[in-house]
Amino acid sequence: MKTIDRKGFLKTLGLAGVTAVAAPLLIHCGSDDDVINSSSSSSGSSSGSGSSATGCSVTNSETEGPFPTKSPSTLVQTNIVSDRTGVPFTIAITVQNVNASCANLQGAIVDIWHCDKEGNYSEYGGTSMQSTNYTSVHFLRGRQTTDANGKVNFTSIFPGWYSGRATHIHVHIYNTAGQSLLVTQIAFPEGTDSAVVQVGASTGYKGMSGYTYNANDNVFSDGTFNEMSSISGSVSGGFALTHTIKVSA
Secondary structure, X not given: OOOOOXXXXXHXXXXXXXXXXXXXXXXXXXXXXXXXXXXXXXXXXXXOOOOOOOOOOOOOOOOOOOOOOOOHHHOEOOEOOOOOOOOEEEEEEEEEXXXXXXXXXXXXXXXXXXXXXXXXXXXXXXXXXXXXOOOOXXXXXXXEEOOOOOEEEEEEEOOOOOOOOOOEEEEEEEOOOOOEEEEEEEEOOOOOEOHHHHHHOOOOOOOOOOOOOHXXXXXXXXXXOOOEOEEEEEOOOEEEEEEEEEEOO
């Protein structure tokens, strides 16, 4: 997937990924490297390390590209696996409102998407940016609405990685009226016993040769303190991710 200069291309887009409203960007915007807010560096050393940011401030905004979901309203589902295979993975996201002292936010619409174990995204492909053509399928994408506890849950597979990026999940959050509140990304803890390393050695995954760590990632290199998830579990039993995202609603 490393072909055109994704970094340079995305930087020409400025804040487009952040100001997007209910209809996601349809432009093939290149590499995920446009970080809006800076933060201090933090990465876990084990599969269960990493935590949500302390305090009550909005989670960093990030680019929506390069492969945002084209019609998220058609993918209201908790199980986003489709035909993909990989290490079992559950995702639990809590959304909080900084305008209400970070109380849990009910009724927020949460879209997520991530690549498969080979680093490919659905809905795109057949181009220099991603050679494998998955334009007609919609795996590893889903939408849910937060419950009374501000929470959504998804069943997936552990994401793979691709050149220039650490393991990550894309998230776009809207209010109940469909207005965009935040586009961000979820970072994964790293280290010798981390889930990323354990999964990398699993069948079908790429391993860690050529992996881009958070410190050198196009998006996360300026810090991950409010984008870092917590992950627990094992390859045999599957992993579970928990993360809190704070928005201004």
